[in-house]
Amino acid sequence: MHAALRAQGATVAVAESLTGGLLAAALVDVPGASATFRGSVTAYATELKASVLGVDEGLLAVHGPVHPVVARQMADGVRRLLGATYGLATTGVAGPEAQDGLPVGTVHVGFAGPGGTQVVSPVLSGQRARIRGTTVTVALELLLDRLASPSRPR
Secondary structure: OHHHHHHHOOOEEEEEOOOOOHHHHHHHOOOOHHHOEEEEEEOOOHHHHHHOOOOOHHHHHHHOOOOHHHHHHHHHHHHHHHOOOEEEEEEEOOOOOOEOOEOOOEEEEEEEEOOEEEEEOOEOOOOHHHHHHHHHHHHHHHHHHHHHOOOOOO
């Protein structure tokens, strides 16, 4: 991952809600990560998604924090805020109970880069730790995919 970012002269920043810092931890677990990892924002509270990351307050009021457009706006917001080439974001319901009528396992992972934005919304199952861990894997795979094919249509 970092080698691919370095090869492009690119950097990444992350905005996390559902994963609460796990995605940032996975990125910095690799020696030399400081060359490509700009930083992270863990915006667990809904209002921080708006005030820090620039997520539309109306969107949050109508749909809540677990929505594909929220994930996209979080990714774009952290990319701009931290001056990164790419932004990744996670939001969802890890459980143990449903949230705002959305079932456990509802997940949205946002990506933002020079070529645009993308959201993947896997439906996950299992315990809280598994959902959060799988979300990190999905986010990293999305970034790797975009690095491999930056101009591929979304």
